[in-house]
Amino acid sequence: MFITDDIKYVGVNDHKVDLFEGQYVVENGMAYNSYVIMDKKIAVMDSVDANFGEEWLANIESVLAGKTPDYLIVQHMEPDHSANIKKFMDKYVGATVVASSKAFTMMKQFFGTDFADRRVVVGEGDTLSLGKHTLTFVMAPMVHWPEVMVTYDSADKVLFSADGFGKFGALDVEEDWACEARRYYIGIVGKYGAQVQALLKKAATLDIQTICPLHGPVLTENLGYYINLYDIWSSYKVESEGVMIAYSSIYGHTKEAVLELEKLLTAKGCPKVVVCDLAREDMAEAVEDAFRYGKLVLASVTYNGDVFPHMKEFINHLTERNYQKRTVAFIENGSWAPTAAKVMKKMLENSKEIDFIENTVTVKSALAEENKVQLEVLASTLI
Ligand code: FEO
Numbered sequence: 001m002f003i004t005d006d007i008k009y010v011g012v013n014d015h016k017v018d019l020f021e022g023q024y025v026v027e028n029g030m031a032y033n034s035y036v037i038m039d040k041k042i043a044v045m046d047s048v049d050a051n052f053g054e055e056w057l058a059n060i061e062s063v064l065a066g067k068t069p070d071y072l073i074v075q076h077m078e079p080d081h082s083a084n085i086k087k088f089m090d091k092y093v094g095a096t097v098v099a100s101s102k103a104f105t106m107m108k109q110f111f112g113t114d115f116a117d118r119r120v121v122v123g124e125g126d127t128l129s130l131g132k133h134t135l136t137f138v139m140a141p142m143v144h145w146p147e148v149m150v151t152y153d154s155a156d157k158v159l160f161s162a163d164g165f166g167k168f169g170a171l172d173v174e175e176d177w178a179c180e181a182r183r184y185y186i187g188i189v190g191k192y193g194a195q196v197q198a199l200l201k202k203a204a205t206l207d208i209q210t211i212c213p214l215h216g217p218v219l220t221e222n223l224g225y226y227i228n229l230y231d232i233w234s235s236y237k238v239e240s241e242g243v244m245i246a247y248s249s250i251y252g253h254t255k256e257a258v259l260e261l262e263k264l265l266t267a268k269g270c271p272k273v274v275v276c277d278l279a280r281e282d283m284a285e286a287v288e289d290a291f292r293y294g295k296l297v298l299a300s301v302t303y304n305g306d307v308f309p310h311m312k313e314f315i316n317h318l319t320e321r322n323y324q325k326r327t328v329a330f331i332e333n334g335s336w337a338p339t340a341a342k343v344m345k346k347m348l349e350n351s352k353e354i355d356f357i358e359n360t361v362t363v364k365s366a367l368a369e370e371n372k373v374q375l376e377v378l379a380s381t382l383i
Contacts, residue, residue: 003218007153010063028168048083071097073099085111089118124138143189144188167215239291244275246311248310249277250301264375290318297328306339328355329381
């Protein structure tokens with residue numbers, strides 16, 4: 001696949017992965033992208049997951065037309081991209097690795113060698129000339145590991161963006177970009193909004209016509225759309241108006257309160273109501289929706305004087321990712337000592353700019369008439 005006349009795609013699709021990064025369900029698989037830049041000197045951009053080393057090397061071979069690569073540029077050391085560095089360097093004995101100094105520290109940890117006599121250490125703004133193409137390296141620490149850098153090719157106006165602008169899903173499956181890019185971003189990079197903002201500021205100074213990420217499709221058109229979404233996500237702004245209701249129910253009474261609230265919100269014209277059963281739906285999807293919408297209702301039974309485990313896990317996912325700038329309300333249930341709302345609020349006490357709605361709905365065992373009145377008031381407050 002040609003990205004430009006000189007830049008070719010040599011990545012792979014993974015339909016065997018069970019859980020990406022050990023936790024994310026990826027029904028449509030994953031792509032591990034890699035690119036070759038053909039010039040007087042030839043550079044390969046990143047490697048791929050351990051299970052695809054041979055396929056990747058064969059892909060490279062097929063575009064080289066008998067030549068050999070001069071450089072392997074390593075932007076990120078997470079093993080989905082770095083696993084085959086050693087294999088590549090063993091095959092192409094004349095090649096040099098180009099990476100940040102932190103990346104070389106990790107190479108030593110992963111492979112027992114940091115290629116001391118075959119390497120170029122680069123830092124912010126350093127350049128590498130391949131001939132017609134000059135690559136500029138831009139450090140992007142914590143997007144999503146500390147050694148990460150992105151690379152700009154001024155000849156073809158291409159930004160190689162590492163994990164940035166990546167998504168779940170292999171490239172041989174058609175699916176909506178934003179849905180799986182958002183779940184990927186919030187799940188994997190969501191904590192590092194400030195660092196992504198810093199990178200976006202640097203990227204704004206470049207004339208970019210193509211974005212080549214390490215996952216997901218190469219982006220060539222309407223780049224403002226993607227950059228705008230990244231700006232929203234990384235600054236924790238509300239992307240879509242609406243209310244998300246996340247719940248944990250055991251025998252269905254808490255669920256009944258949730259469905260009643262959903263009905264009331266819809267009747268009052270709420271632009272979007274998303275209801276999520278935390279025990280049964282994909283946790284990463286739930287976390288994504290909490291960040292997408294401006295208002296969140298947390299509904300949980302009281303359990304061992306605490307909240308139900310799935311709700312605890314959900315809130316932990318939110319706070320780990322710097323959940324902020326949102327309106328939050330609570331519904332709790334308890335047959336003798338309801339404490340879930342207090343516990344949930346405490347879990348969010350260090351989250352910035354949370355507007356807590358005061359009228360918590362407390363269900364005692366089953367939904368009572370007074371609860372219906374309280375839910376009506378809550379729905380009106382949320383609209
Ligand atoms: Fe796709 Fe952070 O590795």
